[in-house]
Structures are given as structure tokens and as C-alpha cells.
Amino acid sequence: MSKIKPLELNAPQLSAQFFDEPKLLFAGDREHSDPKIGIALYGPRSLGTSRHKQEVHIGFIGTGEGMVAARKFYGDLTDGVAGGIGQISFPGCKHDRGFRCELRMDENLFEAITRKEILEVLNIKSHKDRFERLLGILQTKLELLTQRDYPLDYIVFVPPNDVFRKCRVLDYRVNKISIHRDLRRAFKALAMMFHKPTQILHETTIGLVDSRRQLDHPSRIAWNLFTGLYFKVEGLPWSPVGLTPSTCFIGISFFRPLGSVNTLRSSVVQAFDENGEGLVLRGPTFHWDSHQDGQSPHLSEEMAHELLKMVLERYRSERRQLPRRVVIHKSSRFELEERSGFEKALCVSGVEEYDLVSLRISNDVRLIRAGQYPPLRGASFNVGEISYLYTTGYIPELGGYPHGHVPSPLQVADHIGDASDSQIKKEILLLTKMNFNTADFSGSSPIDLRFSRQVSEILREIPTDQAPEPKYKYYM
Known part of the structure; x- marks a missing residue:
């Protein structure tokens, strides 16, 4: 009687290697692996080119109090923000530091959401109608803001906190089909009609309303906010090497x-x-x-x-x-x-x-x-x-x-x-x-x-x- 041979399995061949951290390119063809250090030391990649804006003109949509607080928030960040444990300091944003440009935030580029409009939205019982009405108001504000005879590069929307909580997301059904909508996504899609980049800045972030959630470190908020801003106004923060x-x-x-x-x-x-x-x-x-x-x-x-x-x-x-x-x-x-x-x-x-x-x-x-x-x-x-x-x-x-x-x-x-x-x-x-x-x-x-x-x-x-x-x- 022949013996049954045990099943033999070949061990998989294992191999490993390590790839060095890639470099990024900043102003003056200087290289660094960390975007924050590269910007702080050398400035953004497009500095000194036609893509770099010396001035960035910002418009605001929100309540009167929200727009004033948002303008102050941006203004304070331009001076720089100290870092913390594991956080690199934000150098600011002026002609001699950070992204090397100046912010211009004229009140002529303020477009207020009135208390009457807020109450109108909040008093609508249908969630879908409430969501759509808010988008209608925002479309009007975008039209008015972009038709002003002032230079405008970038629009900041500061949603009133009570409105945002009621309209942040929308879920409903049509012909048994579930539909999910999100205010941020809908606003971004709406703003494309006016060919202006946007930023949503919450009242909790700027300290106008107490936040129920833990916010990021102020220096991290500043870094992310200004990196996005610089790219949205056609600047190039850095480019890849290789x-x-x-x-x-x-x-x-x-x-x-x-x-x-x-x-x-x-x-x-x-x-x-x-x-x-x-x-x-x-x-x-x-x-x-x-x-x-x-x-x-x-x-x-x-x-x-x-x-x-x-x-x-x-x-x-x-x-x-x-x-x-x-x-x-x-x-x-x-x-x-x-x-x-x-x-x-x-x-x-x-x-x-x-x-x-x-x-x-x-x-x-x-x-x-x-x-x-x-x-x-x-x-x-x-x-x-x-x-x-x-x-x-x-x-x-x-x-x-x-x-x-x-x-x-x-x-x-x-x-x-x-x-x-x-x-x-x-x-x-x-x-x-x-x-x-x-x-x-x-x-x-x-x-x-x-x-x-x-x-x-x-x-x-x-x-x-x-x-x-x-x-x-x-x-x-």
C-alpha cells in the first residue's frame, strides 16, 4: 500500500525595499520635502512669475457680524500663527512672508444675508424646500457680488450657524429613490456658474459660535486655509521634483x-x-x-x-x-x-x-x-x-x-x-x-x-x- 504524501506548499517569496521621501520645488528652484518649511523658507513656487498675485481681493457672504468676524480672522492670520507640539508655525501672508501676497477685504465686497432671510429659511417646514430656498438666496448673493465693479478673486461664505445646522445635509426620496445632498457640495456646484473659487468658513472656526467639536490647531487651520487660497487664485504653492x-x-x-x-x-x-x-x-x-x-x-x-x-x-x-x-x-x-x-x-x-x-x-x-x-x-x-x-x-x-x-x-x-x-x-x-x-x-x-x-x-x-x-x- 503506497503512502500518501503530505501536501507541500511553497512559501511565497518575500522582498522589501524603502523609497526616500520625494522632494518638492519652491520659489527660486529651492527644494524641500515639507510643504510648510519650503513655503516659509523660500516662498511659493510661482513667486516671481505671472501666476503670482501681489494682491488677493476677497469677497464675503454671511451675516453682518459673520463677515466682520471672518475678515478679522483672515487679517489676524496674515501676521502669522505660532505652532505647537507637532505643529509648524504659520509664517503669515504678506509681501515679505509666507505666500508673499497681500489680502484686500473691502466692505464693498460684503454681501449680507439678512435676518429676514434667515428667518424665512428657518420657518420653512419642508426640509427639501428649506434647502432649496437657501440655495436660491445664495445664488442671488453670488450674482450681486460678482456683478460689483470691484476686483474679486475669491469668495468666502460664512453660513449662519443656525441655518447651517438646519440645512447641512438633505435626505429625501423621489419615486422610492433615496437622494442625499450636502450644502457644501451644492454651494460649490452653484458657484461654478459665476467662475469664482470659494471657501466655506464656519462661525465655529472663527470663534463667533462655541464649537461642540475640537478644532484643529490654529496654525494648521491657517496653513490649510492659505494653501488652498493661493492655489484657487491661480498661484502654484509647490511643484513635484521627478x-x-x-x-x-x-x-x-x-x-x-x-x-x-x-x-x-x-x-x-x-x-x-x-x-x-x-x-x-x-x-x-x-x-x-x-x-x-x-x-x-x-x-x-x-x-x-x-x-x-x-x-x-x-x-x-x-x-x-x-x-x-x-x-x-x-x-x-x-x-x-x-x-x-x-x-x-x-x-x-x-x-x-x-x-x-x-x-x-x-x-x-x-x-x-x-x-x-x-x-x-x-x-x-x-x-x-x-x-x-x-x-x-x-x-x-x-x-x-x-x-x-x-x-x-x-x-x-x-x-x-x-x-x-x-x-x-x-x-x-x-x-x-x-x-x-x-x-x-x-x-x-x-x-x-x-x-x-x-x-x-x-x-x-x-x-x-x-x-x-x-x-x-x-x-x-
């Missing part, structure tokens, strides 16, 4: 238009130059039934081909040439039809090189590091053919770990294309530092993918017959 010119990075997400059940659209964020800047595009609609087709949406071969063709045509119109290389980042796996559509569009377009990369947060596999700190940001490892990268973790430049949770690596779930695994990961690390909505050291996802998800929330509020603004600044 992105290959003529590479087009594309982030793809999906969203459901308001009131839709089985209709999806693709939200595309396209970063198309060595500065990491790009455009927002709204892709075509397609049918998706999660009960029949699965929870993770994907494009048909035809739709994938159509979407990428649209992106490449926009790139050509902006740059007067095609990209030499295209990288697509997506949070779901590339299905065979989807992959075929993308690859066919790339091959017939004349693009020389391309990479299709699927990224997702993985909680299944982690590195364990000796000592009290988690793995380093930039740590990378492979388990067999599966590749992982820590975009969060212990940061030596900061001397700590700035997040409160155990870091999870990104899994490179798919990679089809020409670049090496190392190049793909270095680019991902660099693109996690390109979020101009904050001055944080880095984020967890590359900006094209991260922003495509955020953009989709606002695209839902834009009517299908209205072309969305293509610039990032209107979605921030």
Missing part, C-alpha cells in the same frame, strides 16, 4: 447622478504636466446594476475606449501634443473588457508608453516593525507577485507618525504596462504630496485618484446640461 515631462496621470472614479439608481458616470481627474496640475472631466453615462453586475463598477470595452479618447483629446487641446506616456490610476481592478478598451485607445492614439494601475487600501497584510513606531512611509514589500506600499507611516522628517490609526499599505492590485514596480511606487509617493487643499506633509492616495473621488461628489450636483468647470480650484 515627474517625467509629457506624462499624463489619470484618476478614475464613478458616481451616480442625483435621483439615479442604475445609471453611473465616470469622474476623471487628469494631471497632465510636470507641475502635477490638471483638469476635471465628466465622463459618459452608462448603465450599472449592482445586483446583476457586482458591487464594483467597471466600464465596457466601448466605454473605456470612449473615455480615454476624450481625455487624450483634451490633453492635445491643452498641450498641442499628445502625452508621451499615460498612467491610469483606479481603485477597482481592471476587468478584461475595460482593460482591452483602454489599451486599444492607447495603441491607436500614438502614445508611446502606458501603465494601468489599480490601487486599494489593504488591511489584510501589514509589516511589523520592531520598536514603538509603525512602518516608515515609503516602505515597500512584495508577497509573491502582490505588491504593497506604505504611503502613510512613521515620517523621519517629522520625527513621528502624524495619524492616530494603525497605517495600512496601498496594494498595487493590478499593474499592466511598461514602467517598473519601483517607478510606479515612486510616482505614487510623489503624487500623495500634491494636494493643494492642505499643507499636510503627504496624503494616503495619489492626488489624481483621491481628487477624482472628491470631485464626483460635486459633479452629482451639476445638471447634465451644464458643463462642469474643468479646473481643480472650483472643487476644493
